[in-house]
Amino acid sequence: MSGRIWLSPPDVGPLEESYLLAALRSGWVAPLGPEVDAFERDVAHRVGVANAVALASGTAGLHLALLALGAGPGQVVVVPTLTFVATANAVVYTGAEPVFVDCDPATGNLDPALLRQLLAELDREGRAVAAVVPVDMFGSCADYDRILPVCAEFGVPVVEDAAEALGSGRGGRAAGSFGRAGVLSFNGNKIITTSGGGMIVSDDAELVARCRHLATQARQPAVHYEHAEVGYNYRLSNLLAAIGRAQLHRLDMMIDRRRRLREKYAKLFATRPGVRLLADDDAGANCWLTVVVVDPGAAGWRAGDLAEHLAGRDIETRPVWKPMHRQPVYACARALLSGAADQLFADGLALPSGSGMAESQIARTLETIDAFVEAR
Numbered sequence: 001m002s003g004r005i006w007l008s009p010p011d012v013g014p015l016e017e018s019y020l021l022a023a024l025r026s027g028w029v030a031p032l033g034p035e036v037d038a039f040e041r042d043v044a045h046r047v048g049v050a051n052a053v054a055l056a057s058g059t060a061g062l063h064l065a066l067l068a069l070g071a072g073p074g075q076v077v078v079v080p081t082l083t084f085v086a087t088a089n090a091v092v093y094t095g096a097e098p099v100f101v102d103c104d105p106a107t108g109n110l111d112p113a114l115l116r117q118l119l120a121e122l123d124r125e126g127r128a129v130a131a132v133v134p135v136d137m138f139g140s141c142a143d144y145d146r147i148l149p150v151c152a153e154f155g156v157p158v159v160e161d162a163a164e165a166l167g168s169g170r171g172g173r174a175a176g177s178f179g180r181a182g183v184l185s186f187n188g189n190k191i192i193t194t195s196g197g198g199m200i201v202s203d204d205a206e207l208v209a210r211c212r213h214l215a216t217q218a219r220q221p222a223v224h225y226e227h228a229e230v231g232y233n234y235r236l237s238n239l240l241a242a243i244g245r246a247q248l249h250r251l252d253m254m255i256d257r258r259r260r261l262r263e264k265y266a267k268l269f270a271t272r273p274g275v276r277l278l279a280d281d282d283a284g285a286n287c288w289l290t291v292v293v294v295d296p297g298a299a300g301w302r303a304g305d306l307a308e309h310l311a312g313r314d315i316e317t318r319p320v321w322k323p324m325h326r327q328p329v330y331a332c333a334r335a336l337l338s339g340a341a342d343q344l345f346a347d348g349l350a351l352p353s354g355s356g357m358a359e360s361q362i363a364r365t366l367e368t369i370d371a372f373v374e375a376r
């Protein structure tokens with residue numbers, strides 16, 4: 001058996017090829033075009049919102065959504081400490097200050113009780129909070145039943161970082177639809193990819209129009225290119241949108257494959273002491289990445305031991321995100337912590353989860369893990 005097994009590689013094939021070729025042959029190359037419009041409509045429909053703007057990345061989406069909500073110098077934006085750095089960086093791009101809050105150890109998602117405590121503290125201090133940005137971690141929606149009322153209590157808008165969660169849902173609502181705006185990523189490792197890309201989705205037509213304007217160099221509708229403010233070159237190209245449309249057709253199949261893989265991991269670990277799957281009771285998850293959490297005392301081994309064993313057999317894994325308050329770049333930032341994110345960083349491991357994994361690769365991964373656990 002040979003060949004590297006990746007964590008979450010792009011799953012593209014003949015359908016993507018035919019969509020891309022058709023877009024190229026249509027002449028709509030430079031750079032916007034009908035595929036972008038159609039991709040926006042398709043994704044908005046899937047998420048169940050009225051508006052969308054396709055962008056070059058999810059990071060660009062977070063940046064623009066925050067700008068549209070007025071985030072800027074002197075303001076605070078609340079961000080989970082357990083996330084990919086893009087969530088925090090987007091806040092800094094606006095000039096606002098990111099303040100970090102810890103997570104629920106069962107899911108890795110923003111802890112609503114700590115969020116309430118933090119917003120109350122900031123309120124007492126008279127700080128202006130431009131937004132809260134919950135992250136749907138590894139494809140499991142955050143606890144919006146509790147988060148949204150807390151944010152409403154303090155009058156703070158929510159930007160949902162659903163970069164990892166297209167196709168997920170909770171309580172009958174789709175990921176991306178919970179806040180004033182939702183942000184998706186189509187980066188190469190995500191559940192669907194445009195190679196690189198992102199989208200803002202929202203029922204707020206004005207907000208999306210504002211983001212579209214800012215993403216297009218803030219160009220006024222004049223033939224001579226009139227600009228009244230500084231904008232960005234953040235739009236997605238027509239060719240990449242064509243790939244995204246093909247991927248969207250296959251989304252449910254891809255979720256299904258990732259879910260079946262998660263079930264296999266769950267079965268493998270069910271009889272092993274000290275190992276659980278993160279957010280394993282979330283029936284609405286898109287199962288983007290399956291993460292095991294290992295209690296070394298009960299299991300007799302560490303997540304890092306399994307990572308090392310798999311790396312030695314050419315199987316990629318990844319630790320859970322290193323919390324933002326541990327990152328040198330954000331070491332001085334304010335944070336309200338419980339220790340949960342630190343614990344998940346120490347004990348969590350993301351396992352190969354790609355929808356394009358061949359049956360032989362799945363079998364090899366499971367056998368390799370099984371052999372490791374058996375030997376302990």
Ligand SMILES: Cc1ncc(COP(=O)(O)O)c(C=O)c1O
Pocket residue numbers: 056057058059060083084086087135161163164184185186187197198
């Ligand atoms: C939670 C989270 N937020 C934001 C991003 C940024 O998305 P992009 O890579 O498309 O800029 C990512 C992934 O890359 C992510 O995982």
